[in-house]
Amino acid sequence: xxxxxxxxxxxxxxxxxxxxxxxxxxxxxxxxxxxxxxxxxxxxxxxxxxxxxxxxxxxxxxxxxxxxxxxxxxxxxxxxxxxxxxxxxxxxxxxxxxxxxxxxxxxxxxxxxxxxxxxxxxxxxxxxxxxxxxxxxxxxxxxxxxxxxxxxxxxxxxxxxxxxxxxxxxxxxxxxxxxxxxxxxxxxxxxxxxxxxxxxxxxxxxxxxxxxxxxxxxxxxxxxxxx
Numbered sequence: 001x002x003x004x005x006x007x008x009x010x011x012x013x014x015x016x017x018x019x020x021x022x023x024x025x026x027x028x029x030x031x032x033x034x035x036x037x038x039x040x041x042x043x044x045x046x047x048x049x050x051x052x053x054x055x056x057x058x059x060x061x062x063x064x065x066x067x068x069x070x071x072x073x074x075x076x077x078x079x080x081x082x083x084x085x086x087x088x089x090x091x092x093x094x095x096x097x098x099x100x101x102x103x104x105x106x107x108x109x110x111x112x113x114x115x116x117x118x119x120x121x122x123x124x125x126x127x128x129x130x131x132x133x134x135x136x137x138x139x140x141x142x143x144x145x146x147x148x149x150x151x152x153x154x155x156x157x158x159x160x161x162x163x164x165x166x167x168x169x170x171x172x173x174x175x176x177x178x179x180x181x182x183x184x185x186x187x188x189x190x191x192x193x194x195x196x197x198x199x200x201x202x203x204x205x206x207x208x209x210x211x212x213x214x215x216x217x218x219x220x221x222x223x224x225x226x227x
Contacts, residue, residue, distance in 0.1 A: 018175050018176060019075075019079070022172070022176075025168060025169055025172040027068060027069070027072040028069070028072050028073060028076065028165075029165055029168075029169070031068065031069045032161065032165060032199075033199070033202075035053075036199065036202040036203055036206065037202065038052040038053050039052070039053055039202075039206040040202060040205060040206055040209070041053065042137070042141075042206055042209035042210050042213065043205075043209045046137035046138065046141075046213070049137045050134070050136075050137055053134075054134035054135060055134075066124075073116070077113060080109050080113075083106075084106060084109065084110070101167055104163065104167070105163075105164060105167050105168070105171070108160040108163050108164040109164060111156075111157065111160040112157070112160045112161050112164050115153065115156075115157030115160060115161070116157075116161075118153070119157070122135075123135050123140070127139075137213070138217045140210055141210045141211075141213040141214035141216075141217055142214050142217050142218075142219065143214075144207060144210040144211045144214050145210075145211050145212075145213075145214025145215055145217075145219075146214060146219040151207070151211065154203075154207055155204065155207065158200065158203035158204065158207070159200060161199070161203070162196050162197075162199035162200040162203060163196055165195075165199060166192050166193075166195040166196035166199060167192060167196075169191075169192060169195065170185065170188060170189075170192050173185075173188065
């Protein structure tokens, strides 16, 4: 029997980091932007919103779209949870802008995970599994107008999504070596801020449209007129 040591495959932290950032930025970012754009159809009325958000040309396209969004999300979540396990905040020792962004990225990761889990269940899975089909425009409009906790969760949750995605784009550039220096990162900072504001405007614009539309439907069962 040979006494030579067998070389075991080594983990490649750089490869893992690049894979995690790729799954965060490319498929999830494109899906999020497209989802926010589709929801802006709320300004055109219930039928336009239903057609843009909940109607699929074929059951296969619905399953494929769900697969494209869910699989990268699960992989990115698993990668992010591993990174959170080694997270040690040091903002008291290093109180600077970059470190603040770093800790906010970790905090929003937890918040976005909880928000997306609730949103996925309430807006996609529950209506189809427990109801009679996709979520109705009237239902979500009523929730936004007459259920304060739902409105608050969506307002705060979309802030977390916008920040996590915009700042993640900068992290993506770092992981893939696009930003070769601190100076190049600082020059990209305005792009991050603009992207954050655009995403937030799209999300809050949709929420506002649904909130306005909810008044026309009136409070449903279990909703109070007073906010």
